[in-house]
Amino acid sequence: MAVTPPPLRTVDTGAGFRHPLYQVMLETPGLTVGTAALDDLLSWGLTKAMWIFPMATSCCGIEFMATAASRVDIDRMGVIVRATPRQADVMVVAGTITTKMAPRVLKLWEQMPEPKWCIAMGSCAISGDFYRNLYSVVPGIDTFLPVDVYVPGCPPNPEALMHGMMRLQEKIQRQRKGENVVPELNPDLLKITQPSVPRLNEATRSPTQTLEQERASENPTLDEETDPLVVPPSEPAPGLAPLVGADFQALLIELGVAELPKDGPPVIPAAQHLELARRLKGLGYRQLVTIAASHWPAGKGRKGADAAEVEHHEIAYALRTVGPGSRLASWAVKVPVAEPVLTLAGVFAGADWQEREQFDLVGVRFAGHPDLRRIMQTENATTHPLRREFPADAHLAPWR
Amino acid sequence: MTQLTVTAQKRPNPYLSIDSLDPESELMLLHFGPQHPSTHGVFRMDLYLDGEIIVKAVPHCGYLHRAVEKLCEKLSYVQLTPIVDKNDYVAPMTNEQAIVMACEAMLKLEVPRRARWMRALFAELQRIASHLLAIGTFCLDLGGALGGGSTAFIYCFRERELILDLFEDVTGARFHYNTHTIGGNRHDLPAGWGAKVKAVLDVIEARMPEYAALTIENRIFQQRTKNVGVLDGELALELGVTGPNLRASGIDHDLRRDAPFHAYDEVKVNVAVATGGDCYARSIVRVAEVKESLRLCRAFLDGMPEGPINSGKPTKLTVQTKIPAGQVYVGIETPRGELGTWLITDGTQNAYRLKIRPPSLHALSALPYILPGYTVSDAVAILGSLDPIMGEVDR
């Protein structure tokens, strides 16, 4: 079904302004001087009371806070930080904007009343920094927002942001006088710095489509893969008998679970690992440290694996004892990619989020997980980016 | 030994569907975030409210998912430090340390004693800076941007700037230092730096009573935080909550003492533990840790050994450096808890898989358990007291 794109924001240049009063104003002696003075006054008001809406997402946000704190004190310029976009004049985008966040940023920008300005603070906001080619990061906010001032740095010093604000004041004043403040670009330079992503207002880019696609992606539709896999976690798995015994601890040491060997944690049969976790918890390994899954394509495996290995996941678990002399226990489970692993969520509540993350990024499915949804990517994402075949320089729509 | 003084409460079940909680659909759904003044970055909670009481909370993260783990698979080992700096952007020093320690463990590199002491000193200074920010932003959550909260916040930032200045002297950057290399440190301490540090420590120590008066000794602060957001110790362990949040729940666990790294085996570390598991306990643990860190910083400064600051190898480590195949897990105590690095290598110059264990993610996973039953105002306080940094939650 074809969706009609929303109308583009058009800039009113005033060329079509034909009010009869306009002529009168121009011809009345002294009035233009008066209106010019009034105009100066109004732009003075605009520049001296710029209230900021901080779109502070990450590290640059901390520097933004430092700018508001006492060393630099952005309040000297009359800046108040407002929490609601409705009362702000300048949106300072401080930090990395991800594809998941970008629609929200756009929405917040649209909620701001005109006249409004945007400052891109930090390399992430300007170009995506070193994340720019990755699957989840927007390569510069000017792909979807009109940026007025760029403040480079990673992170820019508070002083730099202050300078950016002053440049914005300058820009506002000169714009009101009708000056074109877009710097003239050397055409040769332009060729070199041509961004790989078409910017706003460029012919090669279709912002409406981007918007539509992003909007559509906002409606959470359940991933097919997240269909509940109903396997009760407490179901006794076959082959458990040899592990459950009085000499369990000895077995642990034998298997090398109590320490992390150089080649990686010992591999436990998938059916037994839930029971192992229970037993370890009983032995004092009460803290869940981490769950780390890795994807191994066919023919590849951990050190010492044979070449005939099928494509599989290796999920490593780590637990800890608390208190002095804390010890780490870890083990791994190896399953072919299509097969699920029993969830640990029934034993360790924290396994919930960990497993969701591994499911989202690596693609391991956990049987019996109470709430296996994506956690990092948008809920309708289709990829598992930490799989080996997923390119690091992903070119994902709609940002590229 | 750990002793649990927190009375075990009935643990709420976060998986109950909202229809079963609210058959008549009378609840109000409040989207809290992703852009909200007190979500500490971009984080979203869907709060189902009965009046102002939270019935169910569904946290959503990933709004700052920067794909760091994928990026680390692409880059060579020596290029990793500036990348991981950006994870926990309030304590970049400790991020770097976690990653270089993992690489060193794989390469079996011996780190010189001076470098280890310097790392410990940096880590402690960073802990002070980070806790100051945590306390400051917590007050901001409690008191609002246009009130007493911002006063406490700005005081904390004022002192944090002093520490950033110290780091700037050593590394040239306010944060995102990139000062650790595999096998040692990149920058030696400049001459006369020790005296500057001591002066800063004295200033902070002298001003501690002021913060205490504004925060933990303040009646309103206590009313707002006591018995709010009680996290049971056993649940905290299961969730993998670490750091001050765990110690506030009565669990005496600190990797600096329990699994020493850097130079912590040579200096006695006193661990601050509080019982109660509420927001107040988390705050007093942080304040106590700042005091302890002040002491530790002095100890590390006084005992700073002479000698080389790296093992000599880093000069030869290049982007071509390969690490033999294997796996390693290294966990260190950062201001927020156990920051782990699970490094899987395959003998090439890139990591095969690098899993970062972020303490904040585990802290946030406690939210569905502790939020129900409190009001929206409490939700803000609870979130603030957990001190999450979204950069490391989402990576």
Place this chain on the structure above:
Amino acid sequence: MNEFLQGGLYGGGIIVAIMSSLLFVLWTERKMAARMQSRIGPTFTDPLGFLQAPADVLKLLQKEDIIPEKADRALFNNAPLLGATVAIAGAAVVPFSATIVGADLEVGVLYLLAVGALGVLPVFAAGWGSNNKFALLGAMRAIAQSVSYEVPLVLAALVPVILAGSMKLSDIVAYQSSHHWLVVWPFFLGIPAFGLFMLAMLAESNRIPFDIPEAESELVAGITTEYTGMKFGLFYMAEYLHTVIASAVASALFLGGYDGPIAPGLWWMVLKTGLLVVAIYWLRWSLLRFRSDQLMALCWRWLVPSGVVLVVGAAVWVVFAG
């Protein structure tokens, strides 16, 4: 002279005077807050950042006026106007000096309380009309708060009324200048009643530590979340107006109003009001915020009973000692 003309002149004069006093108030608050936080505060608007408030207003006037699509337009548009009107209406009966008083009503105190109680209307209209959950929550909190704090406010205001035996503000001031200021004698009634009045007034005008209806860190901006431009500006102004007028009323009721040696009455009134305003801002910038249920508990458990005790005490005092 024509009564309407006189009223208009007086009213206009007082409104202009109070509005321009806001300029000082805003500047003082911003500078004071900055100093308390070891900052400098506005400096870019010379002199000394004094023109910051006009700049703010100029800017707010130029902003786009957004009305949310699903908002209740009538409520949404009129709430700021109503808010500002109600806030300034209290000034009508405040005696700024023996001669400068808009309308010296027989029931001045009653009028003040009635107008104060009206203050909840614009808040509710704004919260409901914006069709925003944060605003709605803020409005609900504000209503609960205002309705509760109405009671201690009335009780505290009753004390000077009982002592002076009149509801006319000028009578109360006259009583104080012929006897003593209420906070001086009988201080055991005057000082607690004064404190109670100030607390309840703070709560009514939603200032920290009672600013939960617009708690920025929880409810984004509370009832004003959806307001843009000058509509927000009106709310902003109303808040400050409320503080100023509440301080003026408090100084008339308890601090002897325009009574004072040497200088003319108006100066004393301005001085006392100014000091109270500064004290309010001092509190604001050093305290954290209560939670709404704690606020209610504070009101019903402590403030209302003590208010009752004070009123009874005042009656006893009048009968036996007055």
